[in-house]
Amino acid sequence: MSLLMIRKPKTRKGKKVLLAREPQLIESARTMLFVDGRKCGGHVKQCMKDLQQLKKPLVKVLNRKNDITPFDDPSSLEFLTMKNDAALFTFGSTSKKRPDNIIIGRIFENEVLDMFELGIKRYQAIAEFKTEKIGACVKPCLVFNGPKWAQTEELRRLRNLFIDMFHREKVESIRLQGVEHVLSFTVTDDMSVLMRSYKILLKKSGQKTPRIELEEIGPSADFSIRRTKIASEDLYKLARKQPKQLRVTKKKNLSTDALGNTKGRVHLGKQQTGSIQTRRVKALKKSPEEKRTDRQKKKVALRAAAAEALAAAD
């Protein structure tokens, strides 16, 4: 429990909710909040619905229309994301000045970190593609085409944001047959982002690794980048800082040789040569003959002593 909590929770459920909102060592999968603007319809609405489909179940959809202008005043969005425990948000609206407007962004410490306003130039929904679809909750492969992605800071951030949005959760292993979905993002010379989504078909290739064939499913969209608001270098660096405890510490006494065998070093302490146990050393063990002669000697001595005692008594 945080020491700095002013209002203590009265119920067990409330306590769990408040604990989940505190800084954690390993953070859970990031959910996305979908918010409607003053007017939201047509392509924007369809685009948001498809994104929800892609990101299920890590979504939280708010149904009411909100009179928010995120670029002027992000505080309402910050409040909504805080209350709904969301790390990412999508705000869709349409107006005469900015038709088919979609704002995607992410949050750090209850404040907006990055925000990108994209205009939908052309959109084809999932429903318009009459092909067999893939199941839900599939981790997609992400492909970024074009030299422009690494050229400007804005586009680098946008690439990071897209990865954040679509990569779902971090997994440790993946079923080889489960590599089914691929999303591709292309930036053309006129700064428009083309998003395409394909289904992967694994074909025979005569070798272990299959040949890939693609079939277009899912949304196909052409975005134009309108306004952006990106965090400063320092804040971005701070946000990406990972806790020290997660850093892997190498075990120092292990090494692997050229053949792949793991070798370890075991360290014994210093030997106390002065106080080694020297009793019962086999070399000094008495042989049976020696034992017999010893016994006989003892008997003789006893008899002599007894005779002496008797003589003395008399």
Added chain:
Amino acid sequence: MDVVKAVLEKHQKELDKYKPITVEKHLECRIDVGSLLITDPNDFDDRQLANNKEEYLAALTRENTQLLVNAIWELPTERVDESIVAKLPEPTTVLPRLRKPPGPRPLTKWEKFAKEKGITKKKKDKKTYDDVLDKWVPTYGFKRAEAEKDKDWVLEVPENADPNTDMFQKKMDLRNEKVAKNEIQRMRNIVRAKKIDMPRSGYLGPEAASSNQLLTAVTVAKSSTASVGKFQSKLPKEKEARGLGVKELIPGGKRKASHITAQPEREANLDLIKSVLSKKPKIDVDKAISLQKQDERIEREAEGANRPAKKGGKKGKGSRKAVGKKPKGHQGQRAPGKKGQTGRKRR
């Protein structure tokens, strides 16, 4: 040699039946297998992009996905249930967190003190054997209050207290006080941890404060001078704050009186020794005179009491009782057992 060549040729022919899985690229693509990501920095074929955009994009994506899948199939695999699973490495793209990583918890005042002194927590037993009730009773938690009530079904009222006091209410009030004090300490710990500047008297602002709090705040502010408010002028009808806990807030309010006297210490000590060691008793002349007068008066009273018993009625000097006389003040030192004159009222 021929056998090897023949085998290789056969292998190649087989492969030719199928479409190739190798991809030719000008520049190397950056692959992050841990997050299933590939970034292709190669330039586009602008003509194709303009003419048949969708096919070109599909082909480009196919090539890049092929490269990624090749990388995935290189990974070590294991069999889980009935499927083959590849173990992914750690992702290389660093994504920002939602919150800062948790820092070390700041210690409370008690925790700091306990750490210094080496005091460790002692775990309480859940149940203890209670001799009065003759059963195992929980020390905390579920059913403890019940057990307490069982034990204290009657509380004695002590001799020196009012017989009508409600001892149960007193016990509850004591406990509530402790709870309130604990809350205040907890808040203070939070203020200390967050390094917030809070005024001493807990003054929250003109809207939230009651009249008593305002008065306390004014008193504390006035006493926050170098001479502890001695020379601060007061308004004609201004009152001082009174009540519990105000003295603690006034800076220096809890300080004891100074032991430094007006007379220099050396002389004071010498005087003391002199008075103890000198054989001559110090005579307080005024006290002697008043004691002498008192003795004489008592004698006269005694005589006055005897004479009326013998003669009856002759009013002499002696029979003059101290009835009409003004009672003596004795310089404020009244003998404890002696009751005052019952005749005349002291004013």
